[in-house]
Amino acid sequence: MQLNYGLSVLFDIPDSLAAKAALIALSGDHRHHLGHLRGGQGHPRALRAERRPRAGADPVRAVHGDTSFLLNALVLNVGDYVNRFMGMTLNSFAFDRPVEWMNNWTLFFWAWWVAWSPFVGLFLARISRGRTIRQFVMGTLIIPFTFTLLWLSVFGNSALYEIIHGDAAFAQEAMAHPERGFYSLLAQYPAFTFSASVATITGLLFYVTSADSGALVLGNFTSKLKDINSDAPNWLRIFWSVAIGLLTLGMLMTNGISALQNTTVIMGLPFSFVIFFVMAGLYKSLKVEDYRRVSASRDTAPRPMGLQDRLSWKKRLSRLMNYPGTRYTKLMMETVCYPAMEEVAQELRLRGAAVELKSLPPEEGENLGHLDLLVHMGDEQNFIYKIWPQQYSVPGFTYRARSGKSTYYRLETFLLEGSQGNDLMDYSKEQVITDILDQYERHLNFIHLHREAPGNSVMFPDG
Numbered sequence: 001m002q003l004n005y006g007l008s009v010l011f012d013i014p015d016s017l018a019a020k021a022a023l024i025a026l027s028g029d030h031r032h033h034l035g036h037l038r039g040g041q042g043h044p045r046a047l048r049a050e051r052r053p054r055a056g057a058d059p060v061r062a063v064h065g066d067t068s069f070l071l072n073a074l075v076l077n078v079g080d081y082v083n084r085f086m087g088m089t090l091n092s093f094a095f096d097r098p099v100e101w102m103n104n105w106t107l108f109f110w111a112w113w114v115a116w117s118p119f120v121g122l123f124l125a126r127i128s129r130g131r132t133i134r135q136f137v138m139g140t141l142i143i144p145f146t147f148t149l150l151w152l153s154v155f156g157n158s159a160l161y162e163i164i165h166g167d168a169a170f171a172q173e174a175m176a177h178p179e180r181g182f183y184s185l186l187a188q189y190p191a192f193t194f195s196a197s198v199a200t201i202t203g204l205l206f207y208v209t210s211a212d213s214g215a216l217v218l219g220n221f222t223s224k225l226k227d228i229n230s231d232a233p234n235w236l237r238i239f240w241s242v243a244i245g246l247l248t249l250g251m252l253m254t255n256g257i258s259a260l261q262n263t264t265v266i267m268g269l270p271f272s273f274v275i276f277f278v279m280a281g282l283y284k285s286l287k288v289e290d291y292r293r294v295s296a297s298r299d300t301a302p303r304p305m306g307l308q309d310r311l312s313w314k315k316r317l318s319r320l321m322n323y324p325g326t327r328y329t330k331l332m333m334e335t336v337c338y339p340a341m342e343e344v345a346q347e348l349r350l351r352g353a354a355v356e357l358k359s360l361p362p363e364e365g366e367n368l369g370h371l372d373l374l375v376h377m378g379d380e381q382n383f384i385y386k387i388w389p390q391q392y393s394v395p396g397f398t399y400r401a402r403s404g405k406s407t408y409y410r411l412e413t414f415l416l417e418g419s420q421g422n423d424l425m426d427y428s429k430e431q432v433i434t435d436i437l438d439q440y441e442r443h444l445n446f447i448h449l450h451r452e453a454p455g456n457s458v459m460f461p462d463g
Contacts, residue, residue, distance in 0.1 A: 001252075002179040003207070006200035009183055010193065020252055023204070024245045066161060073157040078149070108261050111268030114275065122220070123213035126231075159185050211248075215240040226363075291449045292417065292442075319426045323400040323408035326367050329389050332411060332425060333371060337387050340432035341373050348375060366391075368409070373436070380451075383443045385436055386414040387424060415439060 004020050007013040093102065128136050162185070163171045170188075174181030186195045218240040219232025231237075251260055324332070338359060345357045354376040361369045368389040375383040389409045394401040400408060411424040413435065420439075424432055 002182070003200060003203050005177075005179045006183060006196060006203065010196055010200065017253060021249055024249055026204075069161060070154055070157055073160075074150070074153045077153045077157075081149070103265075104261070107265055111265040112261075114268035114272050115264050117275065118271075119214045119217045122217045126216070126220075155182075155185065158188075162188055211241065211244045214244055288450065289417070292446050294449060321398070322426060323394055323398050324425060325400075325405060325408060329409040329411065329425070330368055333368070333387065333389070336427065336429050337411065337424065337432055338371055340429045341371055341385075341387075341436065343429075344433055344436050345373060375440070377447070380447050381416070381443075383440055384414075384416045385439055388412055388414050388419075390419070413439065415443075 001015075001020070003023055004013070004015050007019065007023075008015050013019050124136075124140055128139070131139070159170075159174070159181070167188075170181075170184055173184055182199065183196055186192055186199065189195065215237045216231060219237040222240075223232040223236055225231070251257060341357055345355045348355045356372070356374040356376075358372040358374075359369060360372060363369075370389065371387040373383075373385040377383060388411075390412050391407050391409055394406055394408050409425070413420040413422050413424065422435070424435065427435070
């Protein structure tokens, strides 16, 4: 509705159901193009495009408005928030309960984010793979909160400034037609056409990125993914995009916004209990990760100290300057890595362990397969050791780059929790065996620490 009003202000497009349907169709086409961008870059690009105009709007509005008033109000808002946060959070209005206001605002706002959290959470997890928890908290909580505080303070206080100084017509219009309030505020400042255009485009990106993340997550929910790095096929994501668009149009046609709000409150309540289980699961996962860190630091295997066990400086330098391509990497996997894993597997089988060793073919879009070693540990967590050839861009200072090659490979060790960051390239068979045994010993030490920890949880073999 706000987008339609913005278009009517800019281009005299009538505020009608047909115009809203056209906006939904346009956003659906944009989501379709986002999903087809290479390397999953569509979502981050759209998010950056959405963020930039919003970030630039605050200083522009502060300069054109009463800057001193807005800065003082910002400091006051921060102080009120810090001072009254706990009291307002726990205020249940027990003695004078505004039922209608609580139902339409507090409970709805709470239930909306509870119901929306599976989509937002999984989407953020999908695009944040490889980030640390500190980076995730900074990028999804601290920075957005800071920006939201600035946005609400600058524009909210700008609106209050106009009302305080006698613009009663603006206040009445904002109350009667909320979708017009923001554009009416922008009209109070210079370059209205430009700022209204930016606001309309940004609002469209809001809807596109939100609906696209929902379509992506719904597609992943309703398909069997081949691995953790893959997403649902494009046709399924398009189906969910169309379904979201039709649902939006249906809500507008039947004026079913209030019914949708009530449904959200009803559906959000049971899922709130699921969130508590998720929090408990996260805590246990972090404890398990701590046990892994401790077990990795307790390496009790004897280390060879003779000079014959060390690389000569020339071999070491040769390894540092080696940026191998597909052929050399494949030869290394076939003649060194797989025989080393096979010898370890045979020895483990002789000692009664159930072991699986697989040489898997390349996945779609890749040139090389990978090697998997799995040791079954009964009711404990299985030991998984994988060697994956990882492709990277060649540094510009290397001979391989000067010869026109753009990529090279590293043979990285992957355990259950992901890459270990090492490179097995140019290792001998004995050195690969040593690395496998080091990781196996750490895994056994981890199982011991986890088993002896108080309140330990059940560990599933594959989890």
